Amino acid sequence: MTDAARPHQTFNWLADVPEYHGLWSWVTSVDHKQIGIMYILSALFFFLAGLTLAIIIRIQLMVPMNHFVSQDAYNQIFTMHGTTMIFLMGMPLLFGFSIYLTPLMIGARDMAFPRLNAMGFWIFFFGALLLYFSFVGGGAPAAGWFSYAPLTEKGFASNPGVDYWALSILVMGIGSVASGINLIATILTLRAPGMTLQRVPLFVWMVLTTGFLVALSLPALNAAIIMILFDRLLNTHFFSPAQGGSPILWQNYFWFFGHPEVYILILPGFGVVTEVIPVFSRKTLYGAGFMAASTVAIGFLSFGVWMHHMFATGLGFWVLWVFALSSLLIAVPTGVKIWNWIATMWGGSIRFTTAMLFATAFIIQFTIGGLSGVTAAVIPLDWTLTDSYFIVAHIHYVLLGGMFFAMIAGIYYWFPKVTGRMLSETLGKWHFWLMVIGFNGTFLGMHVLGAFGMPRRVWTYPYGMPLVTGLNFFSTLSAFVLAISILIFFWNIGYSFVKGKIAGDNPWDAWTLEWACSSPPPPENFDRLPPIRSRRPLWDLSHPEESGRKPGGQTS
Amino acid sequence: MVGARLAMDLDTAQVSSIFHFATEQGRTILYLEYINIAICLGFFLTVAWFLTFAVIKFRHRAGDGEPHQYEGNTKLEIFWTAVPALIFVFLAVATGIVMSIVNPPVGKRQPDITVIGHQFWWEYRYPKSGVVTANELYLPVGADLMLEIRGADVIHSFWVPDFGQKMDAIPGHPNDLFLKPIREGLFLGQCAEYCGSQHSLMRILANVVSPKEFETWTKSQSKVPAPPTDKVSVHGQELFMSKTCVQCHAIAGTKATARVAPDLTHIADRKTIGAGVIANNLENLTQWIMDPQQFKPGAYMPNMRLTESEAHDIAYYLENLK
Numbered sequence: 001m002t003d004a005a006r007p008h009q010t011f012n013w014l015a016d017v018p019e020y021h022g023l024w025s026w027v028t029s030v031d032h033k034q035i036g037i038m039y040i041l042s043a044l045f046f047f048l049a050g051l052t053l054a055i056i057i058r059i060q061l062m063v064p065m066n067h068f069v070s071q072d073a074y075n076q077i078f079t080m081h082g083t084t085m086i087f088l089m090g091m092p093l094l095f096g097f098s099i100y101l102t103p104l105m106i107g108a109r110d111m112a113f114p115r116l117n118a119m120g121f122w123i124f125f126f127g128a129l130l131l132y133f134s135f136v137g138g139g140a141p142a143a144g145w146f147s148y149a150p151l152t153e154k155g156f157a158s159n160p161g162v163d164y165w166a167l168s169i170l171v172m173g174i175g176s177v178a179s180g181i182n183l184i185a186t187i188l189t190l191r192a193p194g195m196t197l198q199r200v201p202l203f204v205w206m207v208l209t210t211g212f213l214v215a216l217s218l219p220a221l222n223a224a225i226i227m228i229l230f231d232r233l234l235n236t237h238f239f240s241p242a243q244g245g246s247p248i249l250w251q252n253y254f255w256f257f258g259h260p261e262v263y264i265l266i267l268p269g270f271g272v273v274t275e276v277i278p279v280f281s282r283k284t285l286y287g288a289g290f291m292a293a294s295t296v297a298i299g300f301l302s303f304g305v306w307m308h309h310m311f312a313t314g315l316g317f318w319v320l321w322v323f324a325l326s327s328l329l330i331a332v333p334t335g336v337k338i339w340n341w342i343a344t345m346w347g348g349s350i351r352f353t354t355a356m357l358f359a360t361a362f363i364i365q366f367t368i369g370g371l372s373g374v375t376a377a378v379i380p381l382d383w384t385l386t387d388s389y390f391i392v393a394h395i396h397y398v399l400l401g402g403m404f405f406a407m408i409a410g411i412y413y414w415f416p417k418v419t420g421r422m423l424s425e426t427l428g429k430w431h432f433w434l435m436v437i438g439f440n441g442t443f444l445g446m447h448v449l450g451a452f453g454m455p456r457r458v459w460t461y462p463y464g465m466p467l468v469t470g471l472n473f474f475s476t477l478s479a480f481v482l483a484i485s486i487l488i489f490f491w492n493i494g495y496s497f498v499k500g501k502i503a504g505d506n507p508w509d510a511w512t513l514e515w516a517c518s519s520p521p522p523p524e525n526f527d528r529l530p531p532i533r534s535r536r537p538l539w540d541l542s543h544p545e546e547s548g549r550k551p552g553g554q555t556s
Numbered sequence: 557m558v559g560a561r562l563a564m565d566l567d568t569a570q571v572s573s574i575f576h577f578a579t580e581q582g583r584t585i586l587y588l589e590y591i592n593i594a595i596c597l598g599f600f601l602t603v604a605w606f607l608t609f610a611v612i613k614f615r616h617r618a619g620d621g622e623p624h625q626y627e628g629n630t631k632l633e634i635f636w637t638a639v640p641a642l643i644f645v646f647l648a649v650a651t652g653i654v655m656s657i658v659n660p661p662v663g664k665r666q667p668d669i670t671v672i673g674h675q676f677w678w679e680y681r682y683p684k685s686g687v688v689t690a691n692e693l694y695l696p697v698g699a700d701l702m703l704e705i706r707g708a709d710v711i712h713s714f715w716v717p718d719f720g721q722k723m724d725a726i727p728g729h730p731n732d733l734f735l736k737p738i739r740e741g742l743f744l745g746q747c748a749e750y751c752g753s754q755h756s757l758m759r760i761l762a763n764v765v766s767p768k769e770f771e772t773w774t775k776s777q778s779k780v781p782a783p784p785t786d787k788v789s790v791h792g793q794e795l796f797m798s799k800t801c802v803q804c805h806a807i808a809g810t811k812a813t814a815r816v817a818p819d820l821t822h823i824a825d826r827k828t829i830g831a832g833v834i835a836n837n838l839e840n841l842t843q844w845i846m847d848p849q850q851f852k853p854g855a856y857m858p859n860m861r862l863t864e865s866e867a868h869d870i871a872y873y874l875e876n877l878k
Contacts, residue, residue, distance in 0.1 A: 144750050151750070151752060247727065284627055286626075312748075313724045325648045342606050345611070349620045349623045350616055367599075374647070375592055378650075379655055380721070387713055387722070451574050452574075452717070457750040457756075459756040
């Protein structure tokens with residue numbers, strides 16, 4: 001590595017960076033790296049909260065007619081589990097990654113609007129606390145994370161739970177729109193000289209698409225939430241059918257946000273995997289142009305599939321069929337990505353670090369989640385399977401086995417950059433294998449549970465059904481394995497932060513710009529940038545003969 | 557406790573599953589399910605094979621240098637874009653065909669049965685015979701039926717897995733569901749759209765019976781029960797009419813006509829109380845009347861603070877409505 005790639009001396013870990021000293025430096029920070037870290041730490045904290053709720057759900061469903069928690073408590077718990085995992089874990093995790101990495105990857109000093117960035121985080125953080133305050137402030141929401149009207153109307157949900165839910169999602173939604181716009185502006189305006197849009201890492205492409213999805217879909221949710229608040233607090237009737245309102249209208253608003261939301265969550269995960277797989281396969285990304293194009297295609301199509309959440313609401317034939325077609329077609333660009341990841345590994349020299357293991361498991365688990373999604377797009381099958389445990393299996397294969405596995409791959413991959421220390425590979429392998437076993441054991445059987453008539457969101461199920469009882473029992477045991485693997489993961493993070501091996505600037509011999517600065521990166525990221533002639537500037541530095549042979553670099 | 561009592565009823569029911577169709581519609585959907593499973597399995601095995609091969613064949617071995625760098629192949633990209641696209645268009649066409657078979661245009665056709673989802677029970681009305689009942693549905697085998705699905709308060713969803721399609725019961729937005737039962741038996745289902753605190757105990761017991769049995773059942777249900785004659789029943793009826801029961805329940809041939817809660821005209825014929833929560837017998841019904849919340853917390857029927865003997869007399873009266 002040349003001196004140009006090492007503008008600063010190597011710092012050992014965060015506390016060695018003088019600007020990052022003390023709590024106050026974090027609270028007042030407008031630095032994208034600190035804000036990114038705070039997002040990720042909050043996401044991991046709320047992941048633990050959501051996981052605890054999930055374990056309570058699994059204990060309750062371990063045996064038929066269980067009374068571990070009351071039905072009312074259970075309804076609050078699954079509502080909070082879903083809301084937590086989507087809004088308090090998934091969103092901050094993807095924003096954390098995007099905000100930490102995007103400026104580093106495009107060679108910028110910070111985000112386009114650093115103060116807006118800080119506002120986005122703090123508004124999220126206090127919104128999240130507001131949601132959890134509901135447990136002690138009058139009752140947690142119990143209308144599901146989707147809050148279908150008219151169950152959310154005052155007449156059916158008289159405690160303030162839904163108000164807490166609506167207000168906190170609203171403020172977090174405003175913060176998210178701000179962050180989305182910030183990411184778009186950063187990527188479009190702050191790229192370093194030579195960093196054309198054809199040369200930005202694919203992760204940045206996916207973040208850009210996510211930014212647009214956030215900025216365009218969350219306002220629909222925010223508007224609908226204001227309406228539900230008006231219904232509850234000012235006695236309007238947007239969604240109450242008894243007074244002429246329309247509950248279907250809520251579903252349209254909610255899923256107009258809710259389906260792009262799935263891609264908002266998964267696209268940065270795709271981005272992480274798209275960075276991890278080439279580095280550990282030691283090959284440039286296969287079909288990068290098709291990867292970027294398929295991302296944009298997913299972005300557009302994701303706004304035209306929302307009604308597949310509403311196939312059982314009795315809409316007309318053509319409306320339903322068109323949405324079936326679009327929902328099936330969105331699987332095409334997704335499939336293109338799967339083949340490109342495999343083609344990248346093909347002919348490579350694959351190093352199975354923990355990050356690569358998670359990325360590999362991601363491919364196979366996400367494929368399962370994608371195929372159960374295809375099944376749910378085939379309307380007659382959706383009529384049989386929707387609102388059953390089949391869909392529970394589907395979303396967990398997409399979001400936990402897909403998005404979260406990808407993000408864990410990202411944590412193993414970038415932890416050395418963020419902290420200056422390596423995560424333990426031994427603990428990492430324990431984490432990986434236990435998590436794969438625990439995750440698949442918990443959720444694979446749920447496909448069968450759904451086909452055998454177990455609806456979602458039920459507090460219990462009757463005796464006398466050996467298959468349902470057996471699968472639920474096995475699922476709960478596996479959930480404990482999953483929880484243990486997560487504890488190992490958190491132990492690994494804590495332990496390695498203090499005692500991990502010193503990483504150095506570029507422990508994986510990776511190619512993108514973030515590996516050109518020290519670990520952790522200094523406050524303003526770069527003094528001098530290496531020349532950017534392709535998507536892999538650091539590869540070009542170590543392989544000068546190749547970049548000479550190919551002027552213009554690797555642009556497709 | 558509650559579960560133990562319910563188990564008795566479920567012994568006679570079949571294990572429910574979408575692979576175990578009991579209607580013509582379920583059978584049609586299952587063909588599509590098999591096609592879909594074949595496509596998905598094919599795709600999954602292809603991905604799994606290539607991935608496993610790559611993982612084994614191309615793993616790093618000591619002494620390997622950097623592998624050959626190449627950036628893609630447009631023909632291959634077009635291939636794996638176009639082939640799935642064609643398969644998905646095929647699936648979409650099959651979807652449209654099965655949809656129009658399972659859910660034909662309604663036209664001027666009137667529903668044979670109206671299903672109304674309430675928090676947390678089901679009301680069934682048979683407009684042709686005027687029968688109104690709750691929670692336990694009777695269907696004649698072989699008949700081409702159209703069910704109208706309505707919601708009374710919040711959104712519910714009518715789902716009997718063996719029947720195939722489920723349909724949301726949305727207030728202000730009636731939906732139609734077509735069923736042609738092809739197998740006799742007792743089929744279990746339940747509300748599939750989360751509807752509040754007792755969502756998980758909002759069960760459906762669907763009896764598919766022979767046309768003859770169905771006729772007998774319809775006749776017996778249409779009959780107005782004779783006024784009670786024995787002392788206990790008479791006392792029970794007096795209590796029923798003087799306490800708040802009449803505010804919500806209806807019994808044909810009496811002044812109880814409210815439609816808020818389940819119609820009790822022929823409650824004695826039902827297998828369960830509280831939408832599949834406990835078996836229907838004198839002792840259970842007495843306990844239920846004394847405190848419904850112990851079995852179904854969150855149900856709208858309140859504890860009336862009746863004495864055990866009052867509750868017993870009401871239950872005795874109800875169990876003798878024939």
